[in-house]
Amino acid sequence: MPKDNGIGASPKRREDVRFLTGRGRYVDDIKLQNQCFAVFARSQVAHGIIKSIDTSEAEGMPGVLAVFTGEDFTEVGGNPAGWLIHSRDGEPMKEPKRPVLAHGKVRHVGDAYAAVIAETYEQAVEAAEAIDADIDEQDAIVDMAAALANSDNLVHDEIETNQCFDWGWIEDNRAATDEAIKNAPHVTTLELINNRLIPNAMEPRASTADYNPGTGHYTLYTTSQNPHLTRLLISAFVMGIPENKLTIIAPDVGGGFGSKIFHYGEEALVLAASKKLGRPVRWTASRWESFLTDAHGRDHRTTIELATDKEGNFLAFRTSTLANVGAYLSNFSTVTPTILHGTVIAGNYTVPLTYVNVKAVFTNTAPVDAYRGAGRPEATFSVERVIDKCARELGIDPIEIRRKNFIKKEQFPFLTAAGLEYDSGDYHALMDKLEEMADFDGFEARKAESAKRGLLRGLGINTYVEACGLAPSNLAGILGSRVGLYESATVRVNATGNISVMTGSHSHGQGHETVFPQIVADMLGMSADDIDIVHGDTSKIPFGMGTYGSRSMAVGGSAIVRATEKIIEKATKIAAHMMEAGDGDIEFNDGVFSVVGTDKTVTFPEVAFKAYIPHDYPIDKLEPGLEETAFYDPGNFTYPSGAYACEVEIDPDTGKVTICSFSAADDVGNVINPMIVEGQIQGGLGQGIGQALVENCVYDENGQLLSGSYMDYTMPRADDMPFFNVDQSCLTPCTHNPLGAKGCGEAGAIGSPPTVINAVVDALSHLGVTHVDMPASPARVWAAIQAAK
Template identity: 55%
Template sequence: KDGSAMAEPAWPILADGKVRYVGNMVAVVIAATIDQARDAAELVEVDYAVLKAAVATDGSDISNAPPIHEEAAGNVCFDWELGDKAATDAAIAGAAHVATLELINQRLIPHAMEPRSAVAEYESTTDQLTLYCTSQGAHAQRLLLGAFVLHHPEHRFRVVTPDVGGGFGSKVYPYAEYAVLCWAAKRLHQAVKWTSGRSEAFLTDAHGRDHVTKVELALDTNGKFTGLRVATKANLGAYLSAFAPLVPTFLYATLFAGQYTTPAIYANVVALFSNTTPVDALRGAGRPEATYLLERIVDVAAQETGRDPVDIRRINLIPADAFPYQTPVALLYDSGNYEVTMDKALGIADYAGFEARRTEAKSRNMVRGIGVAVPIEATGAAPSHIAGQLGARAGLYESAAIRFNATGNVSLILGSQSAGQGHETAFAQLISDKLGIDIDNVDVIEGDTARSQMGMGTFGSRSLSVGGSAVDKAMDKIIAKGKKIAAHLLEASVDDIEFAGGDFTVSGTDRSVNIGAVAFAAYVPHNYPLEELEPGLEEQAFFDPTNFNFPYGAYICEVEIDPETGVTEIMKFTAVDDVGIIVNPMLVDGQVHGGIAHGVGQAMLEGAVYDSDGQLLSGSLMDYTMPRADNLPSFNTDTTVTPCPMNPLGVKGVGEIGAIGAPVAVINAIVNALNPLGVKTIEMPATSQAVWQAIQQAQA
């Protein structure tokens, strides 16, 4: 905040005399078989001199701990601020009421269905290096590894990403193992393979979250929010991972306005290095943390001022006629109708009938609670020139190419990368719907730098809004060229050619030609305007958004708790989201359901635990609890539709909104249930033990 640069210590591929976290690579063993490699690894002896660890996952002061990096005094990476401090301080000083809360957004460990895996091979005669890896973007891997780590010529470095097996953000980044594999393949002149084990993944895959925060919300006598002040300590782990500086800053504090009209907001974030696994973007990436603190403090304010949680939100929502809406923390919201979405969720959840259900639960010696949250997020990060100003070393555009074959089927070549989201279906639908091609005749190709133009991959819920918009632009080019070919075939003026449903038609007549016939003519140009057009029907496009898009929702969770045991059951969970125009409702439902499950896991079950020596105590699925089917209810999901004006499809991101809104809806419900027992707040994960202990402490 004083203008000084953040500390950016080098991250060596192998530890350079100092091991800074458990999981830091210190040696590499290469063998003919995995068993031989494991046996040989057992023979490696390292002479360690034990140093005092600085962990800080609980927000403890590590400024006087031994320095993790010499260039980071007090173990501070950066001290950053956003917003109007003077106006916010004045709002809090003059408020009729100030709600204050200290909270922890605990460290999480990503768990993709399949751990990371890679194979590298090298052809010395051509200096061709090929890396097969499970990433969320082949081009980003090639750019970052080739240009900044391996210094291998980009045109001789191919990265291929086959089926990924899930990502959640953890497979975006270039990891040291990939660099080692490439080095080894070049050194040995043969293919080298590595596959992470699940226990290894706990230690090496980038972790997420890990914030300790104090938040203050100022209100006037009518319950209107007048100021929000946030102070956060963000634990970055031992090194700076790829997106690590952005997550607790521009992806976090810029969302502090939420869906509300709060006029003054100020955020101060101190980012710390610690002797823990590096932290980076995990499903939501800063936005779950922002929504959690905001929606928790709103509930606290409602409780302290005697207002209903829905009523206090309603009077502070940005009205529909206020868009586009400039927030005090940099973002310009393009569109929204928040009250309609919230009212739809309230109706589905039968919010009005909750008190009767609470009374019935009490008759069974159970306590029941209801929690409300109205999340918003910024997806489809944009534009590239802003990313450059923030220090990013890559753009934020996406690419697409459409290649018609002579027989009329289509190859769609994408720069984005599916990690299980269903790109093969959604992108093929775009082609089918607009060009009139049977969806079975569309082949979706992605994840290969040798076959596609430069693209940035999948992260931040950007695939459809950015990648899909590139597809739409490429389709417009296909149609434009197709009209010229059709005009020649139909002996008409280009201006008279219309296109719909796969057919080019002369306006006002029944004369038409199908796009398949146009493609055939383009590749077998016996009757073709060669003097005006090149043969072939293939176009490519890039799309660089001018702004984020802003999906939002209303989430309502209802829980029932046994006060004798602390066991908590989610009885109902309602989520109404506005993700703009919906291309495939089933894929949207799948993403929302998965996000809610992820959020419930954070709220009630998950949490990375380190001891004071920096040892990860929750280093296996025996110690780190993941949500199971029996932890989850049947979700009631629905949508409202406010088209996004910032892209040609009118779509918004959907992959993360569930993980953003669910944690705080669950915690608000649990606290609401426990309020009559004297419990004012509870930290995540609200396990049965934590709930029982909170009850005992409140009643002691």
């Protein structure tokens, strides 16, 4: 049995008390003395040449302190892409500059071309509206295929194409894959759209900069999932502010889902404005700005082919994808549709050949980047949809065709056709568990009962495997990463025996303040109540790569383990001195050091005290103090997996899809806090079901965002969701990190969209429907039913 608050326990979350009493401290809650406000002037057209910007009226308005345009930032650097991707011909991707404020051209609706700083928010809004920008509207480039076909109308004139790259994975497998598909007894082809989504963290982005002219030091409070990465981008690429002169604080952050990984121009603007004025400058996005300017997600158009023999053994997957990167390259926009997508295209299967081709396309739309799952949902949707279609074509049960092709438990570690070595997993066990959870045997009876009510019932199943816990730095470097992907932790044992843990991971809902102390408490045999987590402040934490890619526990948690091991190692030496024994004779159990074979003991707090009051201390061998730092760089990605089932009812008269049940068996590796893991899975399921049934980002042909508010972009509501039946009992530990943890943050969002659509298609298959694009809205489902009649 786990201790009340050690590994495996589910203590109540300590952060909840402040959130439940209104004592959270989000960026917009921070009010600094003498603050002023920034408001941006944003393009109302998708594509236009900036002929002139007249700021004179705005500058004379009440309360206005400064007005900035793109001209003010021509000397600073562009906001870079974090990964360099090469095209199939070896050419590096096209990297047009992404400026702080639009200069020369505006490239999407919402592209900021000027900013006003004023005493009050209202004054800044009014002055921003008074800026007179003469923008010569150009034809908008919205459709990806048209963008590639037309080299006369370019998002970025200087790169002479709308194509960012044409990537192949694995290029050496291309010919063999083509050959296998050409000669295969059966080939199933499916064209599908992975619908564009808007992340919609409930807290809008916000940034407040505070420059101190007396010290030359900048402090930026910002909504970030990774404050050190943001500092690195601002320091090394965009502004040139030395890292030692820039503190970034990401306090309580109200959700991220990827959209707050990235550095945005607003952060640079408020820093520059604060320096110019010598005052704190505060900016908070309105929701309409979030819709227009947060990095969006997904937006793939894919053709996938699955070659099989007559018995349904997989011979090859081949995909061809157009991936929208929007108007500018956001920081992870080039790795998301490539490495994070192509390397998992083999799914859970022993398929011997895979080949992925991705053409990334610039358009006059908001930047597109990593969103919960980032590339892996796109791969999983393609693979699992085409498998379902193939099973139907071959008359094989969709569960059986998957089982037939699963990597077997005894085959791990398994090198897939897509080039990753999965360390562990048991996909058959997950499917066994799912069959037990979802009562497949009772489905026909439930279907008959639905039919009596005039409803069409469908059962969808799905399996997934994802690569997360990003990543080994050396592998990431080979693949094009411009940064390392380790995590840091410092464990500081205070003189009185309690502990502060500084972590480079960042919690914006994941519960790190509760779950990380569980690890240290277990290792040191103390109460988690005496351990606090410090995160989100570059001045307090050595370094960090932050939280995304389900990496916090697998990488950040492992760094905490390594630092705590160093603490135990040093404390053991101090204990040996205190008990006049050799280091090798000391045992440490449950917070107590003892000399083997004697009754001599000292407690951990006694050792900590000695480390800080080193009167009688092995000073010739050991430094005083008890604080250790570790940087943990993982040996591999981690590979969570799962098997999901969903039942839907469809009203054929309206096309309305209702989810009747949803079961999810996930293998997330070892679980530190079951309550939090369940919550993460449920949240991911909610977002994935949202993508499958209700959410859709829509631009019209002029590049106007039609789904630009909560009246137009359907967010999943409570009454769109069922209760989820989730299970984490079929676990295979990760073999290469000290916790055996794989990650759970993205799983639900990866596994659920194909599950839902497989169920929808199952319900309609008797009509001849073979595919329904997401979101399976009533209009779309009704149209599919009519078209099939």
